[in-house]
Amino acid sequence: MPELRKDPITRRWVIVATERAARPTDFPPGEPLPAHSASCPFCEGQESRTPPEITAVRRPGSLPNTPGWEVRVVPNKYPALRIEGSTASVHDGLFETMGGVGAHEVIIETPRHDLHPATLPPGQMATAAWMYRERYRDLDRDERFKYLLLFRNHGRSAGASLTHPHTQLIALPIVPKRATEELEGAQSYFAREGRCVYCDVLRQEVAARIRVVWENGEFISFAPFAAWCPFECWLVPKRHEAAFGSLTDAQIPALAEAMQQTLGRLYRCLSDPPYNYIIHTAPYDAKVGHFYHWHIEIIPRLSQVAGFEWGSGFYINTVPPEDAARYLREVVFPAPQGQPAPAD
Amino acid sequence: MPELRKDPITRRWVIVATERAARPTDFPPGEPLPAHSASCPFCEGQESRTPPEITAVRRPGSLPNTPGWEVRVVPNKYPALRIEGSTASVHDGLFETMGGVGAHEVIIETPRHDLHPATLPPGQMATAAWMYRERYRDLDRDERFKYLLLFRNHGRSAGASLTHPHTQLIALPIVPKRATEELEGAQSYFAREGRCVYCDVLRQEVAARIRVVWENGEFISFAPFAAWCPFECWLVPKRHEAAFGSLTDAQIPALAEAMQQTLGRLYRCLSDPPYNYIIHTAPYDAKVGHFYHWHIEIIPRLSQVAGFEWGSGFYINTVPPEDAARYLREVVFPAPQGQPAPAD
Numbered sequence: 032m033p034e035l036r037k038d039p040i041t042r043r044w045v046i047v048a049t050e051r052a053a054r055p056t057d058f059p060p061g062e063p064l065p066a067h068s069a070s071c072p073f074c075e076g077q078e079s080r081t082p083p084e085i086t087a088v089r090r091p092g093s094l095p096n097t098p099g100w101e102v103r104v105v106p107n108k109y110p111a112l113r114i115e116g117s118t119a120s121v122h123d124g125l126f127e128t129m130g131g132v133g134a135h136e137v138i139i140e141t142p143r144h145d146l147h148p149a150t151l152p153p154g155q156m157a158t159a160a161w162m163y164r165e166r167y168r169d170l171d172r173d174e175r176f177k178y179l180l181l182f183r184n185h186g187r188s189a190g191a192s193l194t195h196p197h198t199q200l201i202a203l204p205i206v207p208k209r210a211t212e213e214l215e216g217a218q219s220y221f222a223r224e225g226r227c228v229y230c231d232v233l234r235q236e237v238a239a240r241i242r243v244v245w246e247n248g249e250f251i252s253f254a255p256f257a258a259w260c261p262f263e264c265w266l267v268p269k270r271h272e273a274a275f276g277s278l279t280d281a282q283i284p285a286l287a288e289a290m291q292q293t294l295g296r297l298y299r300c301l302s303d304p305p306y307n308y309i310i311h312t313a314p315y316d317a318k319v320g321h322f323y324h325w326h327i328e329i330i331p332r333l334s335q336v337a338g339f340e341w342g343s344g345f346y347i348n349t350v351p352p353e354d355a356a357r358y359l360r361e362v363v364f365p366a367p368q369g370q371p372a373p374a375d
Numbered sequence: 376m377p378e379l380r381k382d383p384i385t386r387r388w389v390i391v392a393t394e395r396a397a398r399p400t401d402f403p404p405g406e407p408l409p410a411h412s413a414s415c416p417f418c419e420g421q422e423s424r425t426p427p428e429i430t431a432v433r434r435p436g437s438l439p440n441t442p443g444w445e446v447r448v449v450p451n452k453y454p455a456l457r458i459e460g461s462t463a464s465v466h467d468g469l470f471e472t473m474g475g476v477g478a479h480e481v482i483i484e485t486p487r488h489d490l491h492p493a494t495l496p497p498g499q500m501a502t503a504a505w506m507y508r509e510r511y512r513d514l515d516r517d518e519r520f521k522y523l524l525l526f527r528n529h530g531r532s533a534g535a536s537l538t539h540p541h542t543q544l545i546a547l548p549i550v551p552k553r554a555t556e557e558l559e560g561a562q563s564y565f566a567r568e569g570r571c572v573y574c575d576v577l578r579q580e581v582a583a584r585i586r587v588v589w590e591n592g593e594f595i596s597f598a599p600f601a602a603w604c605p606f607e608c609w610l611v612p613k614r615h616e617a618a619f620g621s622l623t624d625a626q627i628p629a630l631a632e633a634m635q636q637t638l639g640r641l642y643r644c645l646s647d648p649p650y651n652y653i654i655h656t657a658p659y660d661a662k663v664g665h666f667y668h669w670h671i672e673i674i675p676r677l678s679q680v681a682g683f684e685w686g687s688g689f690y691i692n693t694v695p696p697e698d699a700a701r702y703l704r705e706v707v708f709p710a711p712q713g714q715p716a717p718a719d
Contacts, residue, residue, distance in 0.1 A: 033456055033475030035549060043552045046455050046475055111390050111691050112377055124579045125572070126600045131377030131390055182683035190679055199683075205379060208387045208688030228469070235468045256470045309686045330686050335534055339526035339543075341685075342653045342674050344552030347455050 038257040040216040040228050045259045046347040053261060053349040055358050058333040060302030061186055068144050072108075073195035075142035081105040085136060086165070088158055101155065102162045103139045110135035111201060118175045118204040134170055134202040138162055144195050147185070147303070149295035149364075151196070157287035159198070163310070164283070166200055167276040171315050176202040178210060178314045181275070186305025189332040206314045213311060214323055221322035229324030230271055232256075242352050244296060244359045249282050250289035252329075254352030254359070261334060261350035262301065264359070266293055266327040273313035273323040290327070296359040297331060305332040382601040384560040384572050385553075389603045390691040397605060397693040399702050402677040404646030405530055412488050416452075417539035419486035425449040429480060430509070432502055445499065446506045447483045454479035455545060462519045462548040478514055478546040482506055488539050491529070491647065493639035493708075495540070501631035503542070507654070508627070510544055511620040515659050520546040522554060522658045525619070530649025533676040550658045557655060558667055565666035573668030574615055576600075586696050588640060588703045593626050594633035596673075598696030598703075605678060605694035606645065606703070610637055610671040617657035617667040634671070640703040641675060649676040 034047045072080035078096045085104045093099025106114075112133030121128045140159040141151060148156060167179050183198040184191040206214075220228035236242055236253045244252040244264055252266040266289055268282070278286065297304060312325040340346045378391045416424035422440045429448045437443025450458075456477030465472045484503040485495060492500060511523050527542040528535040550558075564572035580586055580597045588596040588608055596610040610633055612626070622630065641648060656669040684690045 032460065035473040035475050037471040037473075037549075039469040039471075041552070042555075044549045048455070111392070116376065125383040125575055126579070127381040127383075129379040129381075131379055180683065180687055180689065182687070184683065188679070190683070203689075205381075205388045208385070209686065210688075211386075212688070231469055235470070307683055307686060309683055328686055335532070336680075336685070339524065339528065339534070339651055339653055341680070342553065342651060342672055343524055343526070344554075344556070345524065345547070 036257040038255070038259075039232060040220070041212045042216060043257065043259070043344060043346075045257050045345070047258075047351050048347065048349045049351055053334075054354075055300050058261070058301055058304065061304055068195070071144055071193065071195050073103075073137075073139045073193060073197060074144050075100070078103075081137075082108055086162075086169075088162065098142070100142065102141070102158050104162065104166060105137050105139070107135040107137050107199065112203070129204060132175055132204050134173075134176070134200070136166065136200050138166065138198045138200065140196040140198060146196055147294075147298060148196070148291055149298035151291070153284070153287060153291065156291050157284050160278075160287050160290065161280075161283050163198065163200075164276060164278050167274075167312075170200075170202045171276060173202065175204050176315055178203045178206045179275075179310075179312065180207060181310040181312075183306075183308050185307070186303075186332065189305035189307050191305075210311065210314065214314075214317070214319060217322045217324070218319070227271055227322055227324050229267060229326065233267060233269065242356045244356050245289065245292045247285050247288055249285035252289060252293040254356040256352060258348055258350075258352040258355070259346040260330060260336075260348055262297060262304075262331040262355045262359070263348075263352070264293055264297070264329040264355075266290065266329065268325065271324055273317075273320045273325060275310050275312035275325045277325075292364065293329065293359075295364045296362050297329070299364050300358050300362040301331060301333070306330060307332065380601040382599070382603075383576060384564070385556045386560060387601065387603070387688060387690075389601050389689070391602075391695050392691065392693045393695055398698075399644050402605070402645055402648065405648055412539070415488055415537065415539050417447075417481075417483045417537060417541060418488050419444070422447075425481075426452055430506075430513075432506065442486070444486065446485070446502050448506065448510060449481050449483070451479040451481050451543065456547070473548060476519055476548050478517075478520070478544070480510065480544050482510065482542045482544065484540040484542060490540055491638075491642060492540070492635055493642035495635070497628070497631060497635065500635050501628050504622075504631050504634065505624075505627050507542065507544075508620060508622050511618075511656075514544075514546040515620060517546065519548050520659055522547045522550045523619075523654075523656065524551060525654040525656075527650075527652045529651070530647075530676065533649035533651050535649075554655065554658065558658075558661070558663060561666045561668070562663070571615055571666055571668050573611060573670065577611060577613065586700045588700050589633065589636045591629050591632055593629035596633060596637040598700040600696060602692055602694075602696040602699070603690040604674060604680075604692055606641060606648075606675045606699045607692075607696070608637055608641070608673040608699075608703070610634065610673065612669065615668055617661075617664045617669060619654050619656035619669045621669075636708065637673065637703075639708045640706050641673070643708050644702050644706040645675065645677070650674060651676065 037044050075098045087100040087103040090099040112131045116130045116132040180201045217228050242253045308329045313319045313323045381388050419442045431444040431447040434443040456475045460474045460476040524545045561572050586597045652673040657663045657667045
């Protein structure tokens with residue numbers, strides 16, 4: 032019998048197919064990455080092919096827009112929004128328009144073309160995560176921005192036009208709908224129960240264990256109870272904090288480890304699937320610290336989303352999250368010693 | 376300068392790219408349909424290959440599950456939900472589960488394999504629309520069902536696994552998220568203004584004309600102000616009614632004409648694009664008649680949806696709806712006399 036499950040935060044219902052559930056081998060493996068691409072604008076040595084860099088982690092003495100960097104941040108060459116302009120609203124009867132003001136940046140996570148969060152050296156992943164936080168904090172100083180959307184598209188069917196490892200950010204003068212829904216859900220739970228709904232979900236997941244994928248002292252990843260697509264995973268800090276920007280230096284290695292473990296297990300289990308992750312965080316300057324809890328949502332792009340799902344907000348998930356978590360817990364990661372890293 | 380636009384009903388913001396806007400020829404044309412498929416379970420003569428029919432419009436004297444039908448309704452062979460069972464909720468701490476009870480049916484709109492709403496004879500489209508309403512009314516009698524989701528997937532990338540013209544319905548024991556959002560948005564507008572927000576949108580669209588695609592005495596189609604994807608169209612009854620089931624017999628030919636004109640213009644303009652449409656209606660038994668307004672949302676599936684859009688609820692639309700509406704108004708439809716219908 033299929034089940035209907037309700038997300039305790041956003042109150043979205045999903046159908047979870049419990050018969051004929053799909054297994055990892057039911058999904059096509061990802062396309063192999065080329066070892067190197069001379070035409071890639073994100074590769075070391077091609078710095079002049081991107082807009083001038085905003086910031087970078089560099090070897091001492093190396094100059095901006097030249098080789099010698101570890102992580103490099105550049106404006107998106109085809110930005111969805113423009114950095115100049117005002118955010119005044121224009122009303123025309125029922126309709127409200129605002130200038131498309133915002134920042135659209137690319138965080139290039141390694142000079143190497145062929146790596147993946149699963150195969151990056153741990154220090155490199157930590158440097159990338161540190162840079163996410165630095166950009167979060169820097170853009171917080173621009174009063175026009177209300178929200179920072181940090182997201183990663185991996186694989187062509189997940190919307191990545193370049194394969195070189197990178198994450199994007201869009202700083203927005205508005206709060207996107209999904210964030211608003213979460214904030215409203217968490218606020219109404221807090222009003223009722225006096226506690227953070229995410230903290231309560233964590234407590235219940237840790238007690239039940241059946242949906243947990245991996246954890247360390249600071250972070251836990253699990254397949255959410257009402258996962259809306261196969262192998263959806265959430266990565267949540269155990270310490271209650273609303274804003275991603277509150278991530279401390281001491282937490283960064285633990286975050287990098289949890290990301291590598293969770294993404295690495297997906298990579299192994301599903302043969303390098305396309306995926307997106309999105310950092311869900313409090314809006315800038317929002318007084319939501321008591322009830323909201325930042326986290327990362329990882330969405331493998333394994334199946335065609337039918338339009339009715341897209342348009343109705345009603346999803347059918349063919350892999351129960353308990354099964355997905357078990358597959359991900361049981362996979363061998365990292366590679367046993369002596370075995371080459373898979374993308375090398 | 377790109378624009379941020381806010382949907383007046385759900386208050387979702389979208390980015391509308393006004394520079395480098397895409398044109399109809401920027402999208403790949405649809406795959407041509409085969410003229411006939413001997414292996415299609417929805418073709419006339421193959422009735423035994425579907426589950427036994429629920430109802431049909433038939434020639435007098437023809438027997439169920441044999442040839443001689445115009446429109447045929449069968450259970451989905453691979454239903455997402457099961458018709459038997461109770462809708463009692465089970466709670467486990469924060470988590471709520473309900474048995475996956477529901478109806479999942481297929482409305483086969485013509486015995487012909489190779490037609491499209493753009494090329495169906497008008498009477499046939501009207502018979503199909505009449506059947507939608509009959510199924511809506513029939514399933515309303517089952518007290519377990521709270522909502523009827525009527526949707527059409529056309530083209531493989533829109534989720535259609537069979538090409539034969541058909542629409543699906545899922546009767547649900549819950550109200551899907553998108554419907555709840557619209558109801559909440561419309562209710563709060565009504566509380567503020569004392570009017571239906573959809574009626575007000577129609578008034579403004581009719582006055583502005585720039586986003587109108589087509590209209591007759593009963594229905595109007597237009598590209599919504601905050602369209603979240605290229606060539607999104609809404610088809611709305613001019614008469615205020617909350618539930619699709621209130622469609623009168625007299626309105627059915629006008630609905631069929633408006634559907635054929637709107638879908639036919641998309642078919643012509645974009646060379647048979649994949650699309651979905653979804654009938655947005657009031658939940659069964661909901662007292663929302665004063666503020667909700669049923670309508671059909673048509674979503675061409677022209678571009679890859681990046682995962683960040685899917686996960687953030689924040690969309691980038693590369694075709695301003697004013698441009699989309701102009702392209703659709705200007706296209707020649709139906710085919711000039713003497714020119715063969717395009718799918719024949």
